[in-house]
Amino acid sequence: MSARFDAIVIGAGQAGPPLAERMTKAGMKVAVIERSRFGGTCVNTGCMPTKALVASAYAAHLAGRGADFGFAAGEVRVDMKAVAARAGAISARASAGVESWLRRMDNCVVYQGSARFESPGKVRVGADLLEADRIFINVGARAATPHMPGIDQISYLTNSSMVRLDVLPSHLAIIGGSYIGLEFAQIYRRFGAKVTVVEMAPRLVSREDSDVSAAIKSMLESEGVDFRVDAECIRFARRGEDILVGVNCLAGEPEIACSHVLLAIGRRPNTDDLGLDATGVAMDARGHIIVDDQLRASVPGVWALGECNGRGAFTHTAYNDFEIVAANLLDHDPRRVSERIEAYALYVDPPYAKIGMSVAAAKASGRRVLVGERPMTRVGRAVEKGETTGFMRILVDADSREILGAAIFGTGGDEAIHCVLDLMYAKAPYSTLQRAVHIHPTVSELLPTLLGELKPLA
Numbered sequence: 001m002s003a004r005f006d007a008i009v010i011g012a013g014q015a016g017p018p019l020a021e022r023m024t025k026a027g028m029k030v031a032v033i034e035r036s037r038f039g040g041t042c043v044n045t046g047c048m049p050t051k052a053l054v055a056s057a058y059a060a061h062l063a064g065r066g067a068d069f070g071f072a073a074g075e076v077r078v079d080m081k082a083v084a085a086r087a088g089a090i091s092a093r094a095s096a097g098v099e100s101w102l103r104r105m106d107n108c109v110v111y112q113g114s115a116r117f118e119s120p121g122k123v124r125v126g127a128d129l130l131e132a133d134r135i136f137i138n139v140g141a142r143a144a145t146p147h148m149p150g151i152d153q154i155s156y157l158t159n160s161s162m163v164r165l166d167v168l169p170s171h172l173a174i175i176g177g178s179y180i181g182l183e184f185a186q187i188y189r190r191f192g193a194k195v196t197v198v199e200m201a202p203r204l205v206s207r208e209d210s211d212v213s214a215a216i217k218s219m220l221e222s223e224g225v226d227f228r229v230d231a232e233c234i235r236f237a238r239r240g241e242d243i244l245v246g247v248n249c250l251a252g253e254p255e256i257a258c259s260h261v262l263l264a265i266g267r268r269p270n271t272d273d274l275g276l277d278a279t280g281v282a283m284d285a286r287g288h289i290i291v292d293d294q295l296r297a298s299v300p301g302v303w304a305l306g307e308c309n310g311r312g313a314f315t316h317t318a319y320n321d322f323e324i325v326a327a328n329l330l331d332h333d334p335r336r337v338s339e340r341i342e343a344y345a346l347y348v349d350p351p352y353a354k355i356g357m358s359v360a361a362a363k364a365s366g367r368r369v370l371v372g373e374r375p376m377t378r379v380g381r382a383v384e385k386g387e388t389t390g391f392m393r394i395l396v397d398a399d400s401r402e403i404l405g406a407a408i409f410g411t412g413g414d415e416a417i418h419c420v421l422d423l424m425y426a427k428a429p430y431s432t433l434q435r436a437v438h439i440h441p442t443v444s445e446l447l448p449t450l451l452g453e454l455k456p457l458a
């Protein structure tokens with residue numbers, strides 16, 4: 001059947017549903033196409049289930065530290081079925097909420113199936129051919145599973161299957177020591193699995209400053225996670241019940257025998273089966289849709305939002321893409337991607353939160369840079385909570401007095417860093433925050449103190 005709409009949204013992830021709502025409220029007739037679970041990666045296989053698992057792992061870890069706080073909880077035994085059911089229920093509730101929101105939306109027709117372009121203004125979903133002058137692509141990304149030697153001889157997990165796992169691996173080997181790999185490494189170690197992270201680069205989370213990589217590694221090692229970095233020769237084989245992961249052809253233990261393998265070696269955009277070749281929409285070498293500062297693709301009437309445009313791989317950047325497109329389309333407000341300040345957190349415990357420039361980027365910028373730094377052992381709130389791992393750091397431009405960036409690897413850091421982020425959006429001088437009186441006892445109260453202790457960056 002053919003149907004004509006004012007707009008078609010492909011993908012019900014973080015950007016598509018709120019955009020559909022804004023457009024329908026503006027009187028447009030909108031089609032939303034989703035081929036899998038409503039809410040996309042964050043809700044079903046990303047942030048929500050992983051942060052639910054982080055919470056279970058944190059609770060188990062804290063219970064095991066009873067002696068540090070003056071109580072004995074006895075042996076902590078994790079019930080993986082109950083843990084997985086809790087995470088699954090949180091995801092399922094959120095996904096059902098997105099679906100019913102869309103299905104009840106006036107002027108919105110929901111199609112379930114895989115969308116494929118037939119031409120710039122025409123999209124097929126099953127037997128239906130939909131037409132619109134405006135098409136918004138919000139198809140997200142999935143785990144990269146490149147061909148690696150021996151991979152076809154084993155069964156492996158990705159984030160999608162891992163969040164549903166309801167057994168405890170005896171030995172989990174995680175390939176990839178970055179955001180996804182490290183969150184799962186700590187979660188499963190805290191549940192009681194032996195965990196080995198295999199990373200081909202010389203250090204973990206190699207986009208971060210090297211002292212950050214080292215601090216996160218040492219924290220995870222102190223909890224018993226094993227690492228093989230510089231693993232340049234990764235290959236797989238089966239030996240009875242075991243999976244063998246070959247890590248190095250030249251030196252060290254050549255193989256790790258494990259029960260489960262998780263691939264966490266990056267994401268690839270879901271643009272390969274969208275039929276984009278029928279549209280002329282330009283993509284980069286990794287399959288991301290090339291967009292301008294207002295998220296327009298190279299063909300008029302097509303926009304790309306969220307992870308598939310390569311301009312951000314986070315839920316908050318995907319949602320901000322919706323805000324940018326809605327502002328330009330409906331509010332005569334020329335919001336742009338380039339106004340966004342990079343900000344994210346890695347949810348190991350304690351979390352690592354980062355905004356703006358790293359130390360390496362600040363040095364490379366050629367500016368005169370001031371730095372304020374303090375270990376979490378000198379943050380009262382962290383001491384009282386018995387969670388003193390990590391540090392906080394703020395970078396300031398010595399001439400303009402604006403904040404360039406900040407990093408907090410420490411308890412509450414994912415929340416506290418927003419005081420600094422908001423100041424950066426306000427383009428206010430650092431002295432505004434330095435003079436603010438924060439509540440005691442918080443992690444945030446040390447931010448003004450740090451700014452009173454600035455020194456030139458070595």
Ligand SMILES: Cc1cc2nc3c(=O)[nH]c(=O)nc-3n(C[C@H](O)[C@H](O)[C@H](O)COP(=O)(O)OP(=O)(O)OC[C@H]3O[C@@H](n4cnc5c(N)ncnc54)[C@H](O)[C@@H]3O)c2cc1C
Binds near residue numbers: 045180
């Ligand atoms: C394990 C993990 C943990 C994460 N944790 C965090 C975190 O803590 N914080 C954070 O900010 N980010 C996190 N992320 C990243 C975050 O989940 C994603 O960046 C975000 O969900 C991307 O949203 P999106 O709207 O671009 O795409 P998605 O949410 O992936 O939505 C895309 C939707 O499009 C659908 N689709 C795809 N192709 C088609 C088609 N042809 N036809 C119809 N429908 C289609 C998909 O089924 C999907 O529902 C995490 C990711 C992972 C994997």
Ligand SMILES: NC(=O)c1ccc[n+]([C@@H]2O[C@H](COP(=O)([O-])OP(=O)(O)OC[C@H]3O[C@@H](n4cnc5c(N)ncnc54)[C@H](O)[C@@H]3O)[C@@H](O)[C@H]2O)c1
Binds near residue numbers: 199347
């Ligand atoms: N807390 C968060 O916000 C959060 C959490 C998880 C994921 N995410 C998002 O998901 C994205 C993807 O995360 P990711 O960790 O999968 O990917 P990534 O691109 O951040 O890291 C991939 C890692 O795998 C390594 N690697 C690549 N190929 C390898 C190979 N063949 N063998 C061994 N190691 C290999 C790389 O050196 C790198 O360290 C992130 O960029 C992030 O935006 C966000």
